Amino acid sequence: MSYSQFLSHVCMPHAVFLQLKTSSKSNAGSRLGHCSKVPRNVNLEKLRSGYLFPEISRHEFEHLQKNPNASLIRLGIGDTTHPIPDTITQAMAEHVRGLSTIQGYRGYGAEQGNMALRKAIAGKFYQDMGIKADEIFVSDGAQCDISRLQLLLGPNVTVAVQDPSFPAYIDSSVVVGQAGELEEETGKYRNITYMNCGPENNFFPDLSTIPRTNVIFFCSPNNPTGHAASWQQLKQLVEFAKANGSIIVYDSAYAAYIRDGSPRSIFEIPGAKEVAIEISSFSKFAGFTGVRLGWTVVPEELKYSNGFPVIKDFNRIVCTCFNGASNIAQAGGLACLSTHGYQALHNVIDYYMENAKILVDGFESLDLNVYGGKNAPYIWVHFPGSNSWNVFREILEKTNIVTVPGRGFGPAGEEYIRISAFGQREHILEASRRLKVYL
Amino acid sequence: MSLTNNLSTSMISSSSSAFLAPTSFNASRTQSVSVPLKSLNIVKCVATPQEQQIAYKTKVSRNANIAKLQAGYLFPEVARRRAAHLLKYPNAQVISLGIGDTTEPIPDVITSAMAKRSHALSTLEGYSGYGAEQGEKAVRAALASTFYGNLGIEEDDIFVSDGAKCDISRLQVVFGSDVTMAVQDPSYPAYVDSSVIMGQTGQFQKDVEKYANIEYMRCTPENGFFPDLSTVARTDIIFFCSPNNPTGAAATREQLTRLVQFAKDNGSIIVYDSAYALYMSDNNPRSIFEIPGAKEVAIETASFSKYAGFTGVRLGWTVVPKQLLFSDGFPVAKDFNRIVCTCFNGASNISQAGGLACLSPEGLEAMKEVIGFYKENTKIIVETFNSLGFKVYGGQNAPYVWVHFPGRNSWDVFSEILEKTHIVTTPGSGFGPGGEGFIRVSAFGHRENVLEACRRFQQLYN
Numbered sequence: 001m002s003y004s005q006f007l008s009h010v011c012m013p014h015a016v017f018l019q020l021k022t023s024s025k026s027n028a029g030s031r032l033g034h035c036s037k038v039p040r041n042v043n044l045e046k047l048r049s050g051y052l053f054p055e056i057s058r059h060e061f062e063h064l065q066k067n068p069n070a071s072l073i074r075l076g077i078g079d080t081t082h083p084i085p086d087t088i089t090q091a092m093a094e095h096v097r098g099l100s101t102i103q104g105y106r107g108y109g110a111e112q113g114n115m116a117l118r119k120a121i122a123g124k125f126y127q128d129m130g131i132k133a134d135e136i137f138v139s140d141g142a143q144c145d146i147s148r149l150q151l152l153l154g155p156n157v158t159v160a161v162q163d164p165s166f167p168a169y170i171d172s173s174v175v176v177g178q179a180g181e182l183e184e185e186t187g188k189y190r191n192i193t194y195m196n197c198g199p200e201n202n203f204f205p206d207l208s209t210i211p212r213t214n215v216i217f218f219c220s221p222n223n224p225t226g227h228a229a230s231w232q233q234l235k236q237l238v239e240f241a242k243a244n245g246s247i248i249v250y251d252s253a254y255a256a257y258i259r260d261g262s263p264r265s266i267f268e269i270p271g272a273k274e275v276a277i278e279i280s281s282f283s284k285f286a287g288f289t290g291v292r293l294g295w296t297v298v299p300e301e302l303k304y305s306n307g308f309p310v311i312k313d314f315n316r317i318v319c320t321c322f323n324g325a326s327n328i329a330q331a332g333g334l335a336c337l338s339t340h341g342y343q344a345l346h347n348v349i350d351y352y353m354e355n356a357k358i359l360v361d362g363f364e365s366l367d368l369n370v371y372g373g374k375n376a377p378y379i380w381v382h383f384p385g386s387n388s389w390n391v392f393r394e395i396l397e398k399t400n401i402v403t404v405p406g407r408g409f410g411p412a413g414e415e416y417i418r419i420s421a422f423g424q425r426e427h428i429l430e431a432s433r434r435l436k437v438y439l
Numbered sequence: 440m441s442l443t444n445n446l447s448t449s450m451i452s453s454s455s456s457a458f459l460a461p462t463s464f465n466a467s468r469t470q471s472v473s474v475p476l477k478s479l480n481i482v483k484c485v486a487t488p489q490e491q492q493i494a495y496k497t498k499v500s501r502n503a504n505i506a507k508l509q510a511g512y513l514f515p516e517v518a519r520r521r522a523a524h525l526l527k528y529p530n531a532q533v534i535s536l537g538i539g540d541t542t543e544p545i546p547d548v549i550t551s552a553m554a555k556r557s558h559a560l561s562t563l564e565g566y567s568g569y570g571a572e573q574g575e576k577a578v579r580a581a582l583a584s585t586f587y588g589n590l591g592i593e594e595d596d597i598f599v600s601d602g603a604k605c606d607i608s609r610l611q612v613v614f615g616s617d618v619t620m621a622v623q624d625p626s627y628p629a630y631v632d633s634s635v636i637m638g639q640t641g642q643f644q645k646d647v648e649k650y651a652n653i654e655y656m657r658c659t660p661e662n663g664f665f666p667d668l669s670t671v672a673r674t675d676i677i678f679f680c681s682p683n684n685p686t687g688a689a690a691t692r693e694q695l696t697r698l699v700q701f702a703k704d705n706g707s708i709i710v711y712d713s714a715y716a717l718y719m720s721d722n723n724p725r726s727i728f729e730i731p732g733a734k735e736v737a738i739e740t741a742s743f744s745k746y747a748g749f750t751g752v753r754l755g756w757t758v759v760p761k762q763l764l765f766s767d768g769f770p771v772a773k774d775f776n777r778i779v780c781t782c783f784n785g786a787s788n789i790s791q792a793g794g795l796a797c798l799s800p801e802g803l804e805a806m807k808e809v810i811g812f813y814k815e816n817t818k819i820i821v822e823t824f825n826s827l828g829f830k831v832y833g834g835q836n837a838p839y840v841w842v843h844f845p846g847r848n849s850w851d852v853f854s855e856i857l858e859k860t861h862i863v864t865t866p867g868s869g870f871g872p873g874g875e876g877f878i879r880v881s882a883f884g885h886r887e888n889v890l891e892a893c894r895r896f897q898q899l900y901n
Contacts, residue, residue, distance in 0.1 A: 033735065033762060033764065034703060034732075034735040034736070034762070034764070035706070035764045035765070035766055035767075035768055036675075036702075036706045036707060036708050036735075036736065036763070036764060036765060036766060037675070037705070037706025037707070037766050038614070038618060038675040038676070038706065038707065038708050038765055038766055039617065039618070039675075039765065039766050039767075040765035040766070040767055040769050040774065041613060041614060041615030041617070041774065042615070042617070043615055044613070044615070044774045044777060044778075047777060047781075050777065050780065051777065051780040051781045053780075054572070054780050077569065079568035079569045080568045081566070081568065082566070083560065083561045083562055083563055083565075083566040084560045084561050084566070085561065086561050088561075089557045089558055089560050089561040090557075090558075090561075092557040092560075092789065093553075093554040093557040093558055096550050096553045096554045096557060096789070097550060097554055099544065099545045099550050099553075099748075099751075099752070100544045100545050100546065100547050100550040101544055102544060102885075104544075105542070105543070105544045105545070105748070106751045107540040107541045107542060107748065107750040107751050107883075108538065108540045108750045108751060109751050111515075140601055140753075140784070140787070141784050143781075143782070143783065143784045144782065144783055144784060146782075147612070147781070147782035147783075151608070151612070151636060151637075152502060152505070153499075153502060154502035154503070154504055154505070154638070155616070155638065156500065156502075156503075157499060157500075168781060171781045172781060172782060175612060175778065175781060175782065176612075177615070177616070214497075214498070214499045214500075215499070241497075242495075244498070245496070245497045245498025245499065246497065246498070246499065247497050247499050274495040274497075275497065287560075287566070287568070289568040289569045289784075290560075290567050290568050290569060290570050290785070290787070290788035291560070291787055291788060291789060292601070292784065292785065292786070292787040292788075301494070301495070302497070303494065303495070303496040303497060304496065304497065304499055304500060304501035305496055305497060305498050305499060305500050305501070306496070306500075306501055307494070307496050308501050308506075313501065313502065313505045316505060316508060316511065316512065317505070317636065319511065319512040319514075319515050320512045320608070320629060320632045320633060320636065321604070321605065321607075321608035321629075321633060321636070322604070322605055322608075323601070323602050323604045323605060323750075323753065324751070324753065325753070326601070326751070326752055326753040326787040326789070326790050327751040327752065327753075328553065328557070328752060328787065328789050328790065329787050329789070332557075422568075
């Protein structure tokens, strides 16, 4: 798919001059186009390029056009590849068949999600943390929830993000009008606080150097670095938030990948319920990247400065801007959390983590500094002194492997490449072989 | 050592009703004030009972835009009243003709495609992960050819979504806070509410029941439910729904031509909600793009919800023509695409498989039957109210019947109907001040429930 290239000229009433690439069906040959008088949203002007992952796709597409016979291995976009266990798809199919019956038909569901699923999520992931089912909002995924949270928070809050971090936090912040201007030299948005996370600080920011912001986005296990924050680190974070009266938006989408006993939920930390929102997803946990299901926890204890519960406003957003996750996906979600389903999913996660180990071992054998891959399906490889987009391009050219340049995750991602561990075993092994040869 | 308390300057109220009252949100930092307790000479550490501890508050200000909203979103409010009614009358046979929720099973041809896709996700060949955020190519192509065949709308002008309600908010995110908007009055509440949330509006003005800065285009029986455009101020965006929710009115070709001209003259963008297009009985346009020139001024949203019973399955689409440009010439579609890629991750692949089946010849035929069933319900309801001497509108081109109760408060009528007949409807004022004096009766329901409801209406109003 390609968008028509428009020569953009300012539309002037007396001299509208636009070249439209028109198809045969539309008004061919029309040179005079109408411009509305609706100003473009200045916030969207601040976004410099496409969202990171479609950009990766574009590079991949162009590479394939030049090299149609290339045997491409995709370790870029963190897209799951393993089929969903039967027990889960059977539950979805059964629910679907039920939709064709009088007893089984379901129309609008509660915007917050089916209570059975909310209870199952509470029971499975937040047992002993005092999180209740009605503090859980089922959604069509974390990416959508991040934007809904931004709508909730509004344009007048300041945010801090890890650097590097999942691009949706920054991009959504820009879209909502929180971010200010982009400073070309640093590649940073003026009003966003970037919390450097690198090997030198064990991928946890030095909070004593971080100014206060209203909101702190924190992802653990981390995308892209793979680092899982320790209990101590998260305690520091919660205390920092409490001292500053800030709200943490904690992204736990990869919690199921933790192997070393690191906290899986921010709510394991005492006091977190008063300072944190947690978002999570079935995408990487259950291969639901296409099925679309996630959830957000907003504790009742979380209050705005005037005492108003954040959960009430989030509920209003969910009821107004959303209409619930697909009931089919929710049926699948429930099956994911059954004993059988959960076990089957952990087998898939083990499979991906075995992939990760192969890739980590491969890079380590090349004496490269490699991070992550132990508690997350991402490997963060350091190429000191490099431009990460150049490394990305070279790897793609020379080995036909798609990765993600670290710079796409923020200025501190420069010199790094993210390799994702999703893929069929033979492709992972092949990729490892090719990289060893090339590097 | 003196025992100090931190006192906050803002009031904490624990009753939810107090939150509906305007409060000041100025301070983003609550002042921490140390005040020595003068009355104590000795310091004693006393454990404060739970209730006396001041609950912790962050220093994050509540979003002032959301604070402007007057109450909960309309339909959960109606649901709340329904639930309260059931508590009062646990054995009541409540019939819901309120929220426009589909009730009839989804035709087999559609569900079997979704079941097939579900099973396929368990196979190597059939598994798919992330889909294109804009939707699967086959679905986009099928939508283009089914609904926009001769209208010059192409596959890549179409963005598949998880429904019109979500699309409306995504469109608001595209437009941002610095645009003005016009809505029909009455209208589907999501247009106004999303506008408030985005920060496009001023405060709610209780005397006129309108938000400042929104242009309300009154639609009444007197003006044939089409606004007198000569009295409508220019706004950047115009939300227009036809066939209309809640009035059921369907705009004619002539009316839509005037609307498109109005938008063109004013440099406005129409957001045309066509969610009920297939309910049209009359020969009115089903798509805004049937009107010449519309591609330069309009976006169209649509949904499978009311066609295929997908209210819970979640699937819809939005058309943003390439020719639609912002004032600086930048294509609106590019920004919409950026929002879709950043704030969304595609509609569920299983729902999309269902959508594709809906658009097959068999699927289209099956949807037509379901729609026909609801239209028959509508006819029954219209006839009932007509026979009772009411002035009734809608029902011909939409699954909604708009009944006039002159001089009466619509929430009162709603409550009376609920109390006396156990039927849930929707009060017209929930759709805007122009809805006062009306009740919306939706025609979704099992036939026997609709017939029973009509019997009860007969009893109540005879």
